[in-house]
Amino acid sequence: MFKRVVDFEEANALLRRDGMQVPGLLAYLEQLQRHNVSGLDELVRFTRLAPFFQEGEQLRQLRDVYKDLLDVILNDWSEYIKDTIEKLVDNLDECAEFDLVEELSLKVFDSLLKPTLGLMPADSASFNADTIRLQELVQPYRSLRELKAINQKIKRAIEAVEDTVAAGIVRERTALGHLLRNRAWPERQVDKISIVIILYAATAPLAQTFTNIVAKRLQESRDRTVALSDEEIAKGAAQSYLHRVCKDSAKDSAYNGTYLFDIQAIERGGCPAFPFGHGRHFCVGFGLSRFILKYMVQQFFTKFPTAKILDIKHNENNKIAYEISRLVIRTT
């Protein structure tokens, strides 16, 4: 039913084909609506605003906005990000044992990313539950009941942010503040809020990738205090697949069909070739991710050069990313 690609040369040639597109989630949802399925409106709106599911002019327009938001974060927030990382690492208990995932990796969402994005929902925990695993939920075989549940989550998340906008607590220098005040497109406030929520949902692999990199360093017996290399980032990158559908204009093209490009398996020179994607859908968060990962890894190993792994658990249920769900560490 689909082809799993593991070879670099093959992947490279296939990904360059004109007919190779991201999955047509929008068309899929609209087809459901034409069959009188209701309760998908918010999900449809999200899909229109998510670069993951768009091609052509809409993709170009969206990426322009997303890249602008990331520029705002990198330009205006880098000192804040460094300070916050230092505080988070300082707060880790020096002589005890702790689960790195809970105590550090997952903290990047509330402490680092939300403030820079301008997302300050009153109930932070349920906002996270509604948004951070959105990508994982949007798979083709999800039942209608699940799709409708996702629709509700999106609705709740948007309302939570609308409340903060109405209360006037979204600062101008944040990604959302910038989008609301300085960008004409998209026009509607609800669409602007949606874009920032989508951006937040897209950051999910950052925490996973950080944990993976630390786990790998702890398992290998080499110098832990050296700066983080791009190769190490590539090897720790969490995403499992690039998902594409080939729709060559020739209907009988032998290439037409569904593809999963296996990010972990497709290597070049002993290193994953597309850890942050490829071509026109290349990850817009790469620069920010690299900045955060380098500083966090450096700070962590400066404070805990002799840390050891006591327990490590991998989440088997996560089909779209390599995720360590628990990494218990002893620091001395």
Next chain:
Amino acid sequence: MTTVQDIQAFLTNSAVGVLEVSREDVTPTTPLVDIGMTSFYAVLLCGMIEDEYEIEVEPLLMFECRTIAEVSEEVLEVIKRQK
């Protein structure tokens, strides 16, 4: 009590409705792929089953079972388990 026959009748009607095939082409033993079952219609049909019987079923069911008869057996099992 719901019987396998009830479920078969419901599924046959639903399949005729959504897949736009004629009733003569749909028997309990017709392979589902032969009448145009794709992942899209699997999701849609499972949604109808969920509403009708107030249960939860995974769309993958339509691919694990080959025919309406097989799907009906499986749905009956789910009803027994979930009720």
